[in-house]
Amino acid sequence: MAKKPNSFRPRGMPTAAEREREYDRQRNAQRPWRKWYFSRRWKNERLNFLSEPENQFCRRCQAAGLLNPGTMRPDGSLQRDPRRMHLVVHHTVRHHGDPSLFWDRSLWEPICPDHHDSEAQAEERAFVAEMARRGGG
Structure with a gap:
């Protein structure tokens, strides 16, 4: 089988991992509350919340008739990416x-x-756009 060639990266240009770390650094600097997501308190609260029977x-997906413990995609097929086989605790109200x-x-x-990265984020982007529209007009 053919092997994918290495991508060309000019000397001195950051790698993808370095670009991602810089993006996260800037994002965290703009939103200091993001550090809460890395705190021991959040990790414990998140685990306790997800361990409750009603949060399994x-x-x-449940509203669509699918019992998804985080191992499936919203269409019912199995999630293939092991890094995405979990549930996310989503804030239903933006906390700012x-x-x-x-x-x-x-x-x-x-x-x-999948729902967090598509629907929930789209809802948040629509909210931000609406607030910008109201503030601007």
Whole structure:
């Protein structure tokens, strides 16, 4: 089988991993509350939340009639990427760095990575666009 050739990267240009680390560094600097996601408290709260019986399945998949513990895609097929075989704790209300909203478990929902990365993020982008439109006009 043919092997994919190495991609060309001019000397001195950052690698993909280096670009990603720089992006994360800038993003974290703009949003200091992102450090909460790496705290021991968040990791414990997240695990406790997902261990509760009512939080064992993706809520959005459940609404469509599929019991997805994070190992499937929303269409019911198996998730092939092991890095995406989990549930995400999604904040249903944007917290914007407000600790009371961030830590309020009543505003959390368990969803699969596919729903988090598509629907939930699209909802947030639409919200931001609407706020910008209202502020600008």
